[in-house]
Amino acid sequence: MKNKPFVTRLTFVASSRPEAMEARDKLAKRYGDAGIDDAQVIVALGGDGFMLETVHGLMASGKPIYGMNKGSVGFLMNEFVDDDLLSRINAAEQAEIHPLRMQAVDVDGVMHEALAFNEVSLLRTTRQAAKLRISVDGKVRLPELICDGALISTPMGSTAYNLSAHGPIIPLDSKILALTPISAFRPRRWRGALLAQAARLRLEVLEAPKRPVSAVADNFEAPNVLEVYIAEDRDVAVCMLFDAGRSLGERVLAEQFSA
Template identity: 85%
Template sequence: MNRSAFVTRVTFVASTRPEAQESRERLAARYGDAGVDDAQVIVALGGDGFMLETVHALMGQGKPIYGMNRGSVGFLMNEFADDDLLGRINAAEQAVIHPLRMNAVDVGGQSHEAIAFNEVSLLRTTRQAAKLRISIDGKVRMPELICDGALLSTPMGSTAYNLSAHGPIIPMDSQILALTPISAFRPRRWRGALLSHQARIRLEVLEGAKRPVSAVADNFEAPNVLEVYIAEDRNVQVCMLFDAGRSLGERVLAEQFSV
């Protein structure tokens, strides 16, 4: 966003939750709704899941997105308030996010492509554990990982599913990706790896017919995959806005000291 351009035109999008819809109507009546095409900033009202939906749906607009929490957790959202919205937006700090791009090939040879701002996950879909082979930049680093799955996380996504799977929290400016196993059985003590954001990751599903695996990129799922290629896509970016003093980098850092 051009910081020299004072924001006066916004548009509002909201999740289906009643409080989000009611807030959208009230804010639009107070500040006006310029529509997506004419707005300088998109204001998203909902929770973290809705923020990710908004980012995917409207990233082609090339406009900053400012979220306000009308959901539950709201880690990616600013606190909700009716007053001084334009002032908050104009004082906000930017976070420029580059997603992961996933290319997955299923058992039928069909390719599936999607992007993920949080993480790409491989997940077993039956009672049997998955078997995965991990290659980084063309070199096999782990011939066989027996597990419930594995995920590759961006810094923004490192506080989400990655953290629940006991992966590390990554500072926003670190240019690092986290590769984290999900309930690893063998090798039991492997806790994952930190990779350069320039790394090219290949995950192969071993015994895919017997041990089927799905690949999930944020809200997109490809079933019965055999190979998954993942790399950061620097050609795609989204600008998210956070209240002054509550930047995304500050939130990720603070999460490491939460108890």
């Protein structure tokens, strides 16, 4: 880690998968486990979902997180290798990630607040299509979007749900957010928008009693929402570590050329 003290103290966390827990015990025995308070780096063992869970659960510690894949896809994880772990971590490249902050008001007037490092998505919850009104920086840009939903993605999250919904992959340092419709019916040809990092969004749910919508920020869900406010929170940051030559920026770029 450039300009940082040499890392010697680690702590290990693992998903509930047996192979992840077995790897945690093996690595802790080999390298020692300093615990969250004394560790310099948190090593997360699992898949991408567990990495997001770790980021949310341990970001208050302020410790960098180095993931190793013991899950399925592992886009946010490094390759699992037992040997030379300290050397890999000390040579790792850093990615500072800022989340979106979601504030969602439900039909009862209750405010739900959560952070999203991948995306905030609004999703219909019945057979009825959702109707959404989209405003950016206080100006209505789309009076009515009839759809299964819509999502706002960070660059890191642009290769996840956003890509599955045919949204664009965003370079990590581009300072852009993606606004992507999910199965848009009207306007049929609207493919979404790229927005400035500082954009502030408001999504209103039209005909909410008839067409209920939930709002999801990573792994947090607010049901039956009326309106959702979304903006990047630059005051919150998490440091993720990636093996030298395999930075998060490189992974996002390479994804654009994958088959």
